[in-house]
């Protein structure tokens with residue numbers, strides 16, 4: 001027969017086991033699924049894009065170096081100071097078998113070049129990618145896309161004097 005102590009140990013052991021199983025089944029769902037991000041249903045909270053400027057307050061020196069680097073200028077809005085040279089004075093040029101022209105009006109920059117319909121159209125420059133040795137201009141295209149143009153701008157001063165480093169092109173340079 002069991003003595004009192006043995007009975008107590010058995011009861012305690014059963015109670016701990018039962019408690020453990022109860023806890024396990026209560027939490028089973030969470031244990032199994034906690035790290036999994038919901039595919040559908042309520043939105044899962046996520047971090048917002050911090051923006052480059054948010055780094056400045058703690059990394060002032062690195063930020064200042066980055067801002068003027070090719071990385072810092074890799075993708076940006078058109079800017080009068082940086083882009084005027086590519087569009088003023090207005091001019092036409094050839095690149096490959098195409099002819100294009102550029103002009104600026106009311107602070108916007110335009111490239112007139114072959115459109116999707118196969119005819120020349122004036123496209124307003126929406127974004128600029130690249131810095132040195134080549135700047136490409138993006139224009140809005142159907143379906144929310146940004147389209148690069150065949151003609152690009154070579155920003156080196158010698159290219160401005162001689163037309164372009166690219167063969168056969170005059171004016172703002174060609175890619």
Ligand code: HEC
Nearest residue numbers: 048049050051052053054055056057058059060062063066
């Ligand atoms: C609130 C202050 C703060 C902000 C804002 C901040 N950082 Fe930092 N960052 C730090 C500190 C502190 C360190 C550690 C510096 C150390 O170890 O010497 C660090 C370290 C780093 C390092 C590692 C540097 C190394 O030498 O290993 C990188 C890269 C970095 N930060 C990038 C960023 C970027 C990118 C952003 C903006 C998106 C940013 N930080 C915003 C405070 C900040």
